[in-house]
Amino acid sequence: MKRIGLICGGFSSEYNISIKSAQTIQNHFPAHLECVLIPISRADWQERLQLEGKIDGAIVYTHGDPGENGKIQAYLDMLQIPYINSGVLASALSFDKWYCNQFLKGFGFEVAKSQLFHFGAQIDATALAADLGLPMFVKPSDSGSSFGISKVKSIEDVQTAFDTAFKEGRNVVAEAFLDGTEVTCGVYRSLDGLLALPLTEIVSETEFFDYAAKYDGKSKEITPARVNDALTLAVQSQAKKIYDLLGLRAIARIDFMLVNDVPYVIEVNTTPGFSPASIVPQMLGVAQIGIQDFWTELIQVELGM
Numbered sequence: 001m002k003r004i005g006l007i008c009g010g011f012s013s014e015y016n017i018s019i020k021s022a023q024t025i026q027n028h029f030p031a032h033l034e035c036v037l038i039p040i041s042r043a044d045w046q047e048r049l050q051l052e053g054k055i056d057g058a059i060v061y062t063h064g065d066p067g068e069n070g071k072i073q074a075y076l077d078m079l080q081i082p083y084i085n086s087g088v089l090a091s092a093l094s095f096d097k098w099y100c101n102q103f104l105k106g107f108g109f110e111v112a113k114s115q116l117f118h119f120g121a122q123i124d125a126t127a128l129a130a131d132l133g134l135p136m137f138v139k140p141s142d143s144g145s146s147f148g149i150s151k152v153k154s155i156e157d158v159q160t161a162f163d164t165a166f167k168e169g170r171n172v173v174a175e176a177f178l179d180g181t182e183v184t185c186g187v188y189r190s191l192d193g194l195l196a197l198p199l200t201e202i203v204s205e206t207e208f209f210d211y212a213a214k215y216d217g218k219s220k221e222i223t224p225a226r227v228n229d230a231l232t233l234a235v236q237s238q239a240k241k242i243y244d245l246l247g248l249r250a251i252a253r254i255d256f257m258l259v260n261d262v263p264y265v266i267e268v269n270t271t272p273g274f275s276p277a278s279i280v281p282q283m284l285g286v287a288q289i290g291i292q293d294f295w296t297e298l299i300q301v302e303l304g305m
Contacts, residue, residue, distance in 0.1 A: 004033050
């Protein structure tokens with residue numbers, strides 16, 4: 001029986017969510033494979049990732065650093081251990097919200113107007129508000145976390161929002177507010193080719209889809225989304241094109257804001273949550289795809305096991 005290492009935990013503020021995602025995956029693991037759970041933290045990652053000769057393949061399921069940004073994948077590449085996830089370049093690019101959206105903008109996808117700031121930058125709140133308008137979002141660009149995000153409604157709150165965001169990442173993006181319907185689409189490569197799952201509409205009870213909305217039940221996640229068939233197909237088509245363009249693998253989730261029926265890309269998630277409260281398992285349920293069948297197919301397609 002081949003052994004698959006399920007690497008979880010990590011260094012980000014969503015450590016506990018990663019553990020819950022991994023537990024869900026482990027509970028629905030393909031019966032013909034052995035799942036080796038490998039939780040890591042800053043204190044023990046070197047010891048935990050002494051993997052050579054111990055596993056035949058890997059699933060990296062840390063939310064944020066060091067897996068969603070491709071660092072663990074680079075280490076696995078050097079050890080010549082195959083994994084199902086997106087590779088180093090695809091992971092690093094999609095992980096950074098600003099650089100990813102600017103890349104996609106260059107290929108004709110609609111994204112919100114934004115500015116990027118590096119740690120230590122001086123923030124001219126008045127000029128920023130004049131350029132992007134109010135309200136605006138201020139969020140870490142390079143953390144892969146739901147923490148550190150602020151919806152800023154007044155110039156007086158801009159600096160506080162940046163201070164909060166810089167606690168989570170070294171780069172921060174300020175982004176114009178998009179007034180519309182938020183939807184998200186899961187995409188993966190199945191045995192029959194690229195497959196887009198049913199859309200989920202996100203209706204948050206908070207100001208936006210933050211940690212509380214995602215994980216503390218402060219949102220309604222409606223699957224399938226309440227949008228017409230033509231718009232659903234358009235979003236699914238864009239999601240699949242983005243998946244292909246970025247060279248993604250396994251499951252990814254692409255978030256959009258629909259503004260006057262035009263899809264704007266919000267962000268790309270290469271390690272979407274997979275806890276019982278997460279969106280992708282809900283999508284799979286509506287599509288009538290069993291979770292164990294899903295992971296069996298992913299591993300077969302990406303690893304040939």
